[in-house]
Amino acid sequence: MQSKAAPATVPTEPAMSYVQMLEQVRYHGAYPTRERAEEVVSTVLAALGRRITGEERVELAARLPREAARIFAAQIPESDPMTGWGFVRDLATRTGGTLATTRWDVGSVLGVVARLAGPVLLDRVLAHLPSGYAILFGRAELTQAA
Numbered sequence: 001m002q003s004k005a006a007p008a009t010v011p012t013e014p015a016m017s018y019v020q021m022l023e024q025v026r027y028h029g030a031y032p033t034r035e036r037a038e039e040v041v042s043t044v045l046a047a048l049g050r051r052i053t054g055e056e057r058v059e060l061a062a063r064l065p066r067e068a069a070r071i072f073a074a075q076i077p078e079s080d081p082m083t084g085w086g087f088v089r090d091l092a093t094r095t096g097g098t099l100a101t102t103r104w105d106v107g108s109v110l111g112v113v114a115r116l117a118g119p120v121l122l123d124r125v126l127a128h129l130p131s132g133y134a135i136l137f138g139r140a141e142l143t144q145a146a
Contacts, residue, residue: 015116018065024115029108042071044109047091049075051082056125063116084132084141103136111138 016024019034026037045064049072052060057077061069082090092102114122114137126134134141 015063016065018067021065021068021112021116024112025108028111029104031108040105041068041109043091043095044106045071045113046075047087047094047106048072048110048113050078051087051129052125053077054128056121056128059121060113060117060125063118063121064113081130083130084134084136086130087133087136106136107138110136114138 022034022037022041025031025041026034029037029040031037031040045068049057057073061073064072088099088103088106091097091106092099095102097105117125122137122139126137126139132141
């Protein structure tokens with residue numbers, strides 16, 4: 001008798017609180033205050049919420065602290081594909097930030113999101129996004145030679 005693979009379980013409680021998430025982002029991003037870290041988290045999660053759809057969206061929201069999940073899930077996903085660089089450029093335009101600062105902010109937040117997601121879910125999320133997002137989550141972007 002063959003056993004079926006168990007469905008992926010979604011944790012009922014996030015691995016860290018919102019305050020812990022803010023402190024992680026503050027530490028990794030070297031932000032001077034928790035308030036600044038919170039601004040960055042809110043902006044980046046809202047932008048990410050416009051990019052991720054499907055089961056991965058639901059599972060990622062379940063792994064984020066409640067406050068972060070609300071910000072992420074409140075966004076309506078956009079259908080136009082956007083590369084990782086396009087994501088940073090779009091966010092810089094929306095916030096009035098420089099490309100370098102916005103790239104730093106994105107990496108500071110998405111590095112923490114990657115740890116909360118875990119490697120299996122992050123693999124699935126990245127598989128559904130255009131090229132250039134892996135590096136934003138702190139991973140190498142591997143591509144096949146043509």
